[in-house]
Amino acid sequence: MIKVSVMYPASLGTRFDHDYYRDRHLPLIKSRMGPALKYYAIDRKLADGMAEIPATYVATCHLLCDSVQAYQSAYGPHAQEISGDIRNFTDRTPIVQISEVVVENSARGETEALRHSARSP
Amino acid sequence: MIKVSVMYPASLGTRFDHDYYRDRHLPLIKSRMGPALKYYAIDRKLADGMAEIPATYVATCHLLCDSVQAYQSAYGPHAQEISGDIRNFTDRTPIVQISEVVVENSARGETEALRHSARSP
Numbered sequence: 001m002i003k004v005s006v007m008y009p010a011s012l013g014t015r016f017d018h019d020y021y022r023d024r025h026l027p028l029i030k031s032r033m034g035p036a037l038k039y040y041a042i043d044r045k046l047a048d049g050m051a052e053i054p055a056t057y058v059a060t061c062h063l064l065c066d067s068v069q070a071y072q073s074a075y076g077p078h079a080q081e082i083s084g085d086i087r088n089f090t091d092r093t094p095i096v097q098i099s100e101v102v103v104e105n106s107a108r109g110e111t112e113a114l115r116h117s118a119r120s121p
Numbered sequence: 122m123i124k125v126s127v128m129y130p131a132s133l134g135t136r137f138d139h140d141y142y143r144d145r146h147l148p149l150i151k152s153r154m155g156p157a158l159k160y161y162a163i164d165r166k167l168a169d170g171m172a173e174i175p176a177t178y179v180a181t182c183h184l185l186c187d188s189v190q191a192y193q194s195a196y197g198p199h200a201q202e203i204s205g206d207i208r209n210f211t212d213r214t215p216i217v218q219i220s221e222v223v224v225e226n227s228a229r230g231e232t233e234a235l236r237h238s239a240r241s242p
Contacts, residue, residue, distance in 0.1 A: 043220035098174065
């Protein structure tokens with residue numbers, strides 16, 4: 001299993017509409033990618049003062065797919081439309097990383113981790 | 122729910138023992154944090170050439186806890202021991218970010234996301 005992490009750098013004065021991101025942008029990605037997108041997750045930086053460490057990213061989403069090929073086949077044809085939607089919630093350009101999922105969820109036990117590992121490209 | 126993401130920057134010649142990280146370091150964190158650590162996840166950058174985009178991080182782990190307070194109470198007393206173990210698998214210093222989990226797993230439905238959102242600090 002692979003994880004595409006889309007990370008929006010935080011900086012002073014960053015415009016980021018978290019409601020739009022959760023309610024419109026990720027559902028757009030989900031609808032366009034179809035079943036190739038196993039699931040997604042969204043992280044949001046804590047409110048200022050909640051953490052001792054300054055946040056590197058204002059928001060991040062993670063897109064989980066079976067393989068790089070599955071991701072590219074499902075995302076590629078819609079890349080322009082999805083990228084075009086970014087201006088609707090932020091003025092930042094995201095950093096994108098594709099990772100192999102070594103352990104998806106430790107609470108589900110090693111067998112699941114090994115199963116995913118065996119399926120990774 | 123909150124997520125502590127520990128991200129190890131990738132660069133030419135980075136030493137990183139992924140086996141030690143998976144088999145020793147994360148289990149150490151789990152054993153020290155106890156039940157305050159709901160679960161963890163590990164991501165690893167794809168092998169060179171597998172992705173078109175160069176990886177920003179060689180490896181990342183995510184520690185999921187109910188709150189910042191729960192994390193700090195469980196991790197704090199063991200911070201020195203855990204940090205001291207880093208030299209055993211890498212020469213890099215990680216970037217740490219604490220995030221609010223807005224959507225943990227979209228496939229589990231909105232009710233779970235809302236439940237976690239309500240429990241977040």
